[in-house]
Amino acid sequence: MSESTYAVVGTRPPRHDATDKVTGRAHYGADFQLTGMLHGFILRSPHAHAAIRRIDVSKAEAFPGVKAVVTSADLPESPEQMVDIGEGAMPLSYIRGNMLARSKVLYKGHAVAAVAAVSPHVAEEAASLIEVDYDVLPCALTVEDAMRDGAPVILPDLRTKEFGEQTGRPGNVAEHFRHVLGDAENGFTEADLVVEREFRTATVHQGYIEPHATTVLWNEDGHVLVWCSSQGAFTVRKATAAVLDLPVLRVSVTPLEIGGGFGGKIRIYLEPVAALLSKKSGRPVKIVMSRQDVFEGTGPTPGSHMRIKMGARKDGRITAAQAYLAYEAGAYPGAMVAPGAMCVFAAYDIPNVVIDGYDVVVNKPSTAAYRAPGATQAAFATESVVDEIAENLGLDPVEFRLMNAAKEGTRRADGPKFRRIGCVEVLEAMRNHPHYRAPLEGPNRGRGVAVGFWFNVGLASSCTISVNSDGTVNLLDGSVDLSGTRTSVSMQAAETLGLRAEDVRPSVGDTDSIGFTEVTGGSRTTYATGWAAVEAARDVIGQMKERAALLWETDAASVEFDRGVFRAGGRSITFQELAAQLDETGGPVVGRGAVNPSGAGGSFSGAIADVEVDPETGKVSVLRFTAVQDAGRAIHPSYVEGQMQGGSVQGIGWALNEEYFMSAEGAMLNSSWLDYRMPTSLDLPMIDTVIVEVPDPEHPFGVRGVGEANIVPPPAAVSNAVYRATGVRLYRLPMNPVAVMEALWQKESEPGGGSLHSDAAA
Amino acid sequence: MLSQFAYRKAGSVQEAIELSSRPGARILAGGSDLLGCLRDGVFSADRIVSISGLKELKGVAATAGGGMRIGALATLAEIAGHPRLRQAYPALAQAAAAAASPQLRNQGTIGGNLCQRPRCWYFRGDFPCARKGGDTCYAIAGENQLHCIFGGEGCYMVHPSDTAPALLALDAKVRIQGRKGARTIPLASFFVLPSVDPRRENALAPGELLTEILLDPPEPGARGLYRKVRERGAFDFALVGAAIVLAISEGTVKKARVALSGVAPVPWRSEEAEAALAGKKLDQQAIAAAAAAAVKDAEPLSGNGYKIPLVRGMVEDALSALAG
Numbered sequence A: 001m002s003e004s005t006y007a008v009v010g011t012r013p014p015r016h017d018a019t020d021k022v023t024g025r026a027h028y029g030a031d032f033q034l035t036g037m038l039h040g041f042i043l044r045s046p047h048a049h050a051a052i053r054r055i056d057v058s059k060a061e062a063f064p065g066v067k068a069v070v071t072s073a074d075l076p077e078s079p080e081q082m083v084d085i086g087e088g089a090m091p092l093s094y095i096r097g098n099m100l101a102r103s104k105v106l107y108k109g110h111a112v113a114a115v116a117a118v119s120p121h122v123a124e125e126a127a128s129l130i131e132v133d134y135d136v137l138p139c140a141l142t143v144e145d146a147m148r149d150g151a152p153v154i155l156p157d158l159r160t161k162e163f164g165e166q167t168g169r170p171g172n173v174a175e176h177f178r179h180v181l182g183d184a185e186n187g188f189t190e191a192d193l194v195v196e197r198e199f200r201t202a203t204v205h206q207g208y209i210e211p212h213a214t215t216v217l218w219n220e221d222g223h224v225l226v227w228c229s230s231q232g233a234f235t236v237r238k239a240t241a242a243v244l245d246l247p248v249l250r251v252s253v254t255p256l257e258i259g260g261g262f263g264g265k266i267r268i269y270l271e272p273v274a275a276l277l278s279k280k281s282g283r284p285v286k287i288v289m290s291r292q293d294v295f296e297g298t299g300p301t302p303g304s305h306m307r308i309k310m311g312a313r314k315d316g317r318i319t320a321a322q323a324y325l326a327y328e329a330g331a332y333p334g335a336m337v338a339p340g341a342m343c344v345f346a347a348y349d350i351p352n353v354v355i356d357g358y359d360v361v362v363n364k365p366s367t368a369a370y371r372a373p374g375a376t377q378a379a380f381a382t383e384s385v386v387d388e389i390a391e392n393l394g395l396d397p398v399e400f401r402l403m404n405a406a407k408e409g410t411r412r413a414d415g416p417k418f419r420r421i422g423c424v425e426v427l428e429a430m431r432n433h434p435h436y437r438a439p440l441e442g443p444n445r446g447r448g449v450a451v452g453f454w455f456n457v458g459l460a461s462s463c464t465i466s467v468n469s470d471g472t473v474n475l476l477d478g479s480v481d482l483s484g485t486r487t488s489v490s491m492q493a494a495e496t497l498g499l500r501a502e503d504v505r506p507s508v509g510d511t512d513s514i515g516f517t518e519v520t521g522g523s524r525t526t527y528a529t530g531w532a533a534v535e536a537a538r539d540v541i542g543q544m545k546e547r548a549a550l551l552w553e554t555d556a557a558s559v560e561f562d563r564g565v566f567r568a569g570g571r572s573i574t575f576q577e578l579a580a581q582l583d584e585t586g587g588p589v590v591g592r593g594a595v596n597p598s599g600a601g602g603s604f605s606g607a608i609a610d611v612e613v614d615p616e617t618g619k620v621s622v623l624r625f626t627a628v629q630d631a632g633r634a635i636h637p638s639y640v641e642g643q644m645q646g647g648s649v650q651g652i653g654w655a656l657n658e659e660y661f662m663s664a665e666g667a668m669l670n671s672s673w674l675d676y677r678m679p680t681s682l683d684l685p686m687i688d689t690v691i692v693e694v695p696d697p698e699h700p701f702g703v704r705g706v707g708e709a710n711i712v713p714p715p716a717a718v719s720n721a722v723y724r725a726t727g728v729r730l731y732r733l734p735m736n737p738v739a740v741m742e743a744l745w746q747k748e749s750e751p752g753g754g755s756l757h758s759d760a761a762a
Numbered sequence B: 001m002l003s004q005f006a007y008r009k010a011g012s013v014q015e016a017i018e019l020s021s022r023p024g025a026r027i028l029a030g031g032s033d034l035l036g037c038l039r040d041g042v043f044s045a046d047r048i049v050s051i052s053g054l055k056e057l058k059g060v061a062a063t064a065g066g067g068m069r070i071g072a073l074a075t076l077a078e079i080a081g082h083p084r085l086r087q088a089y090p091a092l093a094q095a096a097a098a099a100a101s102p103q104l105r106n107q108g109t110i111g112g113n114l115c116q117r118p119r120c121w122y123f124r125g126d127f128p129c130a131r132k133g134g135d136t137c138y139a140i141a142g143e144n145q146l147h148c149i150f151g152g153e154g155c156y157m158v159h160p161s162d163t164a165p166a167l168l169a170l171d172a173k174v175r176i177q178g179r180k181g182a183r184t185i186p187l188a189s190f191f192v193l194p195s196v197d198p199r200r201e202n203a204l205a206p207g208e209l210l211t212e213i214l215l216d217p218p219e220p221g222a223r224g225l226y227r228k229v230r231e232r233g234a235f236d237f238a239l240v241g242a243a244i245v246l247a248i249s250e251g252t253v254k255k256a257r258v259a260l261s262g263v264a265p266v267p268w269r270s271e272e273a274e275a276a277l278a279g280k281k282l283d284q285q286a287i288a289a290a291a292a293a294a295v296k297d298a299e300p301l302s303g304n305g306y307k308i309p310l311v312r313g314m315v316e317d318a319l320s321a322l323a324g
């Protein structure tokens, strides 16, 4: 099929769920109600690191209106196993430990006990009566603290894994791995210019507006029913069943609408706790987190400490690169440093590379995925160094990147060789964009660019399509709808069936009604669930050909299908006409598609940022921003643009404002929307978008997932722009007014500084 | 957790005074600050006395003498949009408009804005700090980038209000009513430095109510503005701010008022900056001198030295705007 023949793919029909979303009728996690439902409240640790000597729940249990109280003692014991938790796997003991602390609390906000009562207020008040006797321990809050000799040991059983082997060494480093390509040492000797810089980024949160919310009924028949907001019902089912030591058949999960996840609603926090409360009380239990719970008790993205060294020849070829990436895992191993290492130099064809990654446990909440997890931190570092080299070599920053851009056949240091990718096309689109060519005048202004990569995943998806007698179809898939995936999946089915998008009625199934489907994450839904929908549609077409063959007394193989019409031997019948005759030709037609693609094509993304830095206040204003991304094929261009804009905005917030401020004792000081500063519409320009289409060679429509790569370049692009505006390069995120003022001030105090005069220095 | 309390709605100022005189009682106006404090356990209350129905505390009106009377229950939105205030007292209207967000400005009152509790994250968090009766200020050795550079002693918070410095620069007076009757005091003596008492921000005794704010007629040739530096375009307190009111005639500054926010535990009047302007032409030289004078005696903490160039730059910028 050539591009021009698409009738649905590439158009912009309204979302199937639009009305419910804009009228407020859609049901999110906290909207769910059951008769006789109780409300749960989770008591959380006030300390970042402490041994639990004793928990006394008797006063809470005796409080009027309380129906159940649980602690870790109510969790079952079962042999250790690795449990797949969506993006990665985790030992069951850690998942349980994070659910309700056992012998130790590992971060402020760590769940310790839970109460179910007749109202949320009674539950909260009763929880305050639980007496926990803590032995407060010293804490380690950053990778540098945690890696120091004599640092407090956070997980006593943890032994460092090094280069894939167990070392038996205790400590806070869960893993040290290394990727090597060529000979970096030699590569640096070939370079005319070597730049090495050190970077730090703060812990930041995904910042989804809807807090985690769940309702669980442990039914009298022993079946556990869950209604919750998550990125994947099957992952919730698997993790809940594992924690409760139940067969998966005994747990059913119905996904409700989700008010944002960005990777943070893959892991579970509440379901097993609500289940235990329900089992004890015999009633359904709902738990809704507060914003403070979300900040302190769910997984943010790792803070990091990084060093990047790169060498290049005068002719502009990068000869070698080295990375040291140490990421904060939070309380349990699993900092997203492995994907960070996969992406850190992915945009470049570099012959000699060494990458060292460290997964480091610290006394902060156990970190979780956040949109291209691990890649944004790494790109901030790499793209800053690349910018510095380009400047030193007197090369245009986009041209320099193009000279070294990764292409089909380029090998990454972590092993894989790229198949067809769009890195060059993205860079060319940046170079040719009017924004890049427009003059930027005025003092304190600068333009920065950066590129970023996310590898994307495929994984399992299921879809069924039932044909109605009027020729419309009902589509059921297993992917929680994040930002319009119902529609982008339906459009692929519609295109295949020769229908209009509005002839498909999509719904998201629960774990009892649809085949296994992985989470909505990893930029996989439009890609893999869309592919499953294509397979289901092809299955429908195959079955319908048989029906046509029956009517025409011919064999199915001779029936052709094109754009909604079946033909054989000069006869033809439309999809709709044939659908009206299903009853007479054998009954309903239900198509099924189940896929598990492994070779998803990665997506490259680029950013051009113009900023103005106010030298009096340190405030960085983004004047203009253009995002460029390879979508393979944009099924619904508006949704692709929406992803690009959303990722850019989150990247800008990460660059300029967002940060966990921690007290020395490990308490988060800014756990509210007021003090955790996400940018508002007043802080952002319109984000311009350019969709590049380098089709994925395997996907039926050439789709590449676009959910993540767009967050990767913005912090580096903004930082590079700040440098061009001020002559000062910042090596730490966020670049808030305080940081910028301090950097400008420091430059002032150096000999030959600019005009910011200071006579009242501290 | 919002603990249990009795709720009483006062029918008159006198009743409000009686009901709120006993310890543990708190006055509720718009509730936008009070309820957050109670829910977060910053302090507790066993009785909430709502004054929101008191008509005599509402409204913004001109006085017979050509000044203005602003009821304590006037909302920030009312003040921000009031034509006379915008025209004759722009520093105040701008400060009200720069506070919080549209919803909060519709709900929050000017009385509540002046009486709101500090936003210091140690005060608002689970820290038994000096302002809560403890014996230390956690900001001294902690995360103090948002804390004060003037007037800290025992407590280094910054006063959160945007309207307070504007009213200070306008030489506003406040009327206070209590069991012993009513008194009118300059706003300057309303706020309390931590060196006097770190546990309260103002001069109100239990049972006392702030009932109204009084503004003199603007001086001839008066001009003014409020500048607010914040990290985010909305929904953000001031990193630092400046309310400036000047009376200029024949090209020279007859009277200058410079009041800063975000720099001290009270809205901070910079008499040094004012002195550098008085009797001068508002030229580059005077502006630079005033801006430098504004920060001359600053005493930054470990993490907030940036506020010195920030305040200087902001004052310079604000004065240049008034000169232009």
Ligand SMILES: Cc1cc2nc3c(=O)[nH]c(=O)nc-3n(C[C@H](O)[C@H](O)[C@H](O)COP(=O)(O)OP(=O)(O)OC[C@H]3O[C@@H](n4cnc5c(N)ncnc54)[C@H](O)[C@@H]3O)c2cc1C
Pocket: A674, B026, B027, B028, B029, B030, B031, B032, B033, B034, B035, B036, B072, B073, B076, B098, B099, B100, B101, B104, B107, B108, B109, B110, B111, B112, B113, B114, B115, B116, B117, B160, B161, B162, B163, B204, B208, B209, B210, B211, B235, B236, B237, B238
């Ligand atoms: C998210 C957020 C952002 C904000 N941002 C800003 C900002 O940028 N700038 C700014 O200036 N403010 C800001 N505020 C503060 C806001 O302006 C105040 O909360 C509001 O003005 C308080 O008015 P209220 O009527 O709601 O007071 P309430 O909450 O009812 O009362 C506040 C306090 O004052 C006392 N009180 C109220 N009225 C009287 C009275 N007449 N006499 C005696 N005591 C009284 C109460 O007992 C209470 O202690 C913000 C608040 C929030 C929640």
